[in-house]
Amino acid sequence: MPRKTRRDVIAALGASFSVGLAGCGSDSDGETDGPDDGDGMDTETDAMDGTNTETDGEMGTEMPEDTETPTATGTANVRVAHFSPDAPNVDVYVNDDEVLSDVAFRAVSDYLELPVGTHTVTITAAGDPNTVAFEGDVTVEAADYTIAAIGELSGEDTDFRPLILEDDNGDIGDDTARVRLVHASPDAPAVDVTTDGGDGALYDGVPFGEAGYVEVPAGTYTLQVRGDTDGNDGDVVADYTVELVGGTVYTGFAGGYLTPGDDPADAPFDLTLAVDSGTGGGGVVETGSIRVAHMSPDAPNVDVYIDDGQVLGDVAFGAVSDYMTVPTGDRTVTITAAGDADTVAFEGPVTVGTGEYSVVAAGELDDEDTEFQPLVLEDDNSDPGGDSARLRVVHGSPDAPAVDVTAASGDVVLFDGVAFGEAEYTTVDANDYTVEIRGDTGGNDGDVVADYDVSLDGGTVYTAFAQGYLTPDDEPADEPFDLQVVQDASY
Numbered sequence: 001m002p003r004k005t006r007r008d009v010i011a012a013l014g015a016s017f018s019v020g021l022a023g024c025g026s027d028s029d030g031e032t033d034g035p036d037d038g039d040g041m042d043t044e045t046d047a048m049d050g051t052n053t054e055t056d057g058e059m060g061t062e063m064p065e066d067t068e069t070p071t072a073t074g075t076a077n078v079r080v081a082h083f084s085p086d087a088p089n090v091d092v093y094v095n096d097d098e099v100l101s102d103v104a105f106r107a108v109s110d111y112l113e114l115p116v117g118t119h120t121v122t123i124t125a126a127g128d129p130n131t132v133a134f135e136g137d138v139t140v141e142a143a144d145y146t147i148a149a150i151g152e153l154s155g156e157d158t159d160f161r162p163l164i165l166e167d168d169n170g171d172i173g174d175d176t177a178r179v180r181l182v183h184a185s186p187d188a189p190a191v192d193v194t195t196d197g198g199d200g201a202l203y204d205g206v207p208f209g210e211a212g213y214v215e216v217p218a219g220t221y222t223l224q225v226r227g228d229t230d231g232n233d234g235d236v237v238a239d240y241t242v243e244l245v246g247g248t249v250y251t252g253f254a255g256g257y258l259t260p261g262d263d264p265a266d267a268p269f270d271l272t273l274a275v276d277s278g279t280g281g282g283g284v285v286e287t288g289s290i291r292v293a294h295m296s297p298d299a300p301n302v303d304v305y306i307d308d309g310q311v312l313g314d315v316a317f318g319a320v321s322d323y324m325t326v327p328t329g330d331r332t333v334t335i336t337a338a339g340d341a342d343t344v345a346f347e348g349p350v351t352v353g354t355g356e357y358s359v360v361a362a363g364e365l366d367d368e369d370t371e372f373q374p375l376v377l378e379d380d381n382s383d384p385g386g387d388s389a390r391l392r393v394v395h396g397s398p399d400a401p402a403v404d405v406t407a408a409s410g411d412v413v414l415f416d417g418v419a420f421g422e423a424e425y426t427t428v429d430a431n432d433y434t435v436e437i438r439g440d441t442g443g444n445d446g447d448v449v450a451d452y453d454v455s456l457d458g459g460t461v462y463t464a465f466a467q468g469y470l471t472p473d474d475e476p477a478d479e480p481f482d483l484q485v486v487q488d489a490s491y
Contacts, residue, residue, distance in 0.1 A: 074142035077111040081148040081274070083184035083255040084160055085267035087133065089126035090149070094119050102126045105267060106255060108146075108274040116142050121162070123149060134162055144169050144276075146251065150184045150209060154264045157186040158208060165211055169249050169277035177218050177244035177282075182211040184255040185269055187262075191254070192232040196222035196239075201232040211251075218246035220285065222325060223271070225254065240271045241287045241327060247279035288352040289323040290331075293360045295396035295467045296372055297479035299345060301338035302361065306331050314338045317479060318467060320486050328352050333374065335361055346374055356381050358463065362396045362421060366476045369398040370420060377423050381461050381489035389430050389456035392463045392488075394423040397481055400449075400470045402440040407433045413444045430458035437466065437483065452483045459491040 080092050082103045092100040092109075100109050103126070118139045125131040133153065144167035151158040165182070172178050181193060183206045193203040202214050205228045220243045227234035237258060244250065253272045257263040273283045292304050294315045304312040304321075312321055315338070333350045337343035345365060350357075360375040377394070384390040393405055395418045405415040415424050417440045432455045439446035449470065456462060463486050468479040 074116045076114045076116055076140035076142060077144040078114050078138075078140060079109045079111045079146055081108040081146055081182075081253060082106065083182075083253050083272075084149045084151055084153065085186065085256050086152045086154050086156075086263070086265040087149065087160065090133065091124050091126050091129065093122040093124070093129075096120070096122070106253070106270070106272050108251075108253070108272065111144065114140060116140060121147065123162075133160060136162070138164065143167070146182075148182060148184060148253070150186075150255075152186050152264065156264055163209060163211075167249075167251070167276055168213055172215065172247055172249060172278060174246045174279075175218055176215050176246060178213055178215050178249040179244065180211055180213045180249075180251045180276075181206060182251060182253045183208050184253050185258060188237075188254070188258045188269065190228040191237075192226045192228050192234060194224045194226060194232055196224065204228075204232060216244065218244055218248075220244070220327075223252075225271075238269055238271070239325060241285040241325060242271075242273060243282040243285050245279050245282040248282060249276040249278050250274065250282070251276055286328045286354055287325045288328050288354050289356040290326050290350075290352060291321045291323045291356075291358055293320040293358055293394075293396075293465060294318065295360050295362045295394075295465055296345075296364060297398065297468050298364045298366050298368075298475070298477040299361065299372065302345065303336050303338050303341070305334040305336070308332070308334075318465075318482075318484060320463075320465070320484070323356060326352055328354055333359060335374070345372055348374070350374070350376050353378075355379070358394075360394060360396060360465075362398075364398050364476070368476060373421070375421055375423070379461075379463075379488060380425055383459060383491040384427055384461060386459045386491075387430055388427050388458060390425055390427050390461045391456060392423055392425045392461075393418055394463060394465050395420050396465055396467045397470060399475060400466070400481065403449075403466070404438045404440050404444040404446060406436045406438060406444055410436065410438075410445055416440075416444060428456065430456055430460075432456075435464070435483065450481055450483065452485075454485055457490070461488040461490070462486065463488055 080100055082090060082105050085105060089102045089104050091098055092103060099112055118137050121136060121138050122132060123134040146165045146167055148163040150163050151160040153160045181203050190205050190207040192201045194201050203212055206212060223240050223242055224236045225238045226236055251274045256267040256269040258269045260266050260268045271284060292312055294302060294317050297317060301314045301316050303310055304315060306326055311324055330349045331352050334347040335345045350359060356379040358377045358379055362375050363370040363372040365372050393415050402417050402419040406413050414426050418424055435452050435454050436448045437450045438448055465484045467484060468481045469475040470481045472478050472480045
């Protein structure tokens with residue numbers, strides 16, 4: 001059975017299409033005939049001959065008059081992938097026999113065995129055999145094939161059609177994975193795909209409806225999908241962490257819409273990674289996002305490791321990193337003195353979900369007031385609304401008592417009684433504020449120990465880090481109290 005999709009797309013099927021399909025020929029090395037762009041990938045093209053024709057108001061098909069069955073004998077392996085984002089679930093027939101039912105968008109079937117020769121393939125709306133989206137002849141040899149339904153029934157960007165691909169499922173080394181990318185996103189331009197950091201392109205300039213293979217060492221990669229540029233340095237529109245197991249062949253279908261709000265179906269762009277053959281395992285890894293903030297005033301610059309891999313180097317006090325993508329689950333976070341991996345300030349597990357997290361190095365190494373510790377905070381970076389801003393305060397000042405945070409000379413209480421190591425959110429109108437830090441009192445009217453002018457934009461999320469010492473002359477480091485406001489997200 002095909003795998004379930006993340007969401008079902010409900011749409012009405014339009015007029016039927018009829019396409020005559022020629023045989024999918026291959027050259028001597030098993031690759032489908034097609035242009036080689038010379039940039040690290042071979043591009044495959046669909047082996048379709050003929051044109052889409054629309055009937056005049058009736059559901060029907062226009063079949064070739066003369067169809068010759070090849071004399072070769074043997075078995076072909078054929079699977080079906082549904083990547084038409086505005087099409088409903090479908091049923092698939094071969095020679096009038098239903099072979100797949102209720103196939104959802106993003107589903108990829110198992111391989112089906114078919115005799116070598118010519119077969120009539122029909123795709124209909126699920127449960128409605130009279131509503132035909134496609135019917136045509138497919139000639140197969142003794143090879144493996146993928147028939148991917150791509151394009152749109154509405155035809156806003158691309159016409160609905162089957163993309164016929166010959167699969168390269170030959171043996172591969174135990175330390176190597178073979179990966180094919182299929183560009184099936186109707187509103188996306190040609191794309192480059194790079195690994196984390198953008199050093200070299202795995203795929204260069206792949207347009208809609210084309211595909212290509214690469215072979216890479218087995219391992220875990222962050223793949224970045226970029227708009228095509230000569231330097232493979234276009235903006236990253238999506239990234240995915242994938243585990244590629246040695247001895248395994250995969251196909252990655254880039255499907256859905258880049259701008260679903262402007263298109264006929266709410267099917268956002270995503271990557272579906274199917275295992276084609278070999279050892280198996282691996283796939284798209286669920287990830288979360290972590291950033292690190294150095295708020296320990298007596299600690300030196302630090303290096304940060306996640307699962308023994310260094311992710312940040314020479315981080316100074318007060319620095320807040322960008323978000324980094326990491327696999328979900330229990331990750332080991334290690335903080336050491338910069339350039340000295342043997343001087344460990346902290347090492348421990350951090351559980352990462354699919355959301356966004358801030359890991360705040362707080363407290364003191366000398367432990368005069370508070371022990372050095374990481375604060376693991378789950379961030380709420382959802383849209384606060386166009387006229388509102390979401391503000392979080394993180395109390396990271398080791399020698400400061402619990403504080404109230406007010407505005408408008410105390411008339412507006414933003415935060416009440418926040419102690420060291422705690423964090424709280426509030427939502428306020430977008431505006432300019434003078435924020436007052438006060439010692440905690442029952443009436444929120446304690447003495448103002450510091451005030452700061454803060455501008456908060458609508459549709460934006462902020463974190464304010466209260467950092468440093470209230471009395472730096474009495475403490476082990478000359479880091480005076482300050483409020484650092486960082487923008488977390490903006491809409």
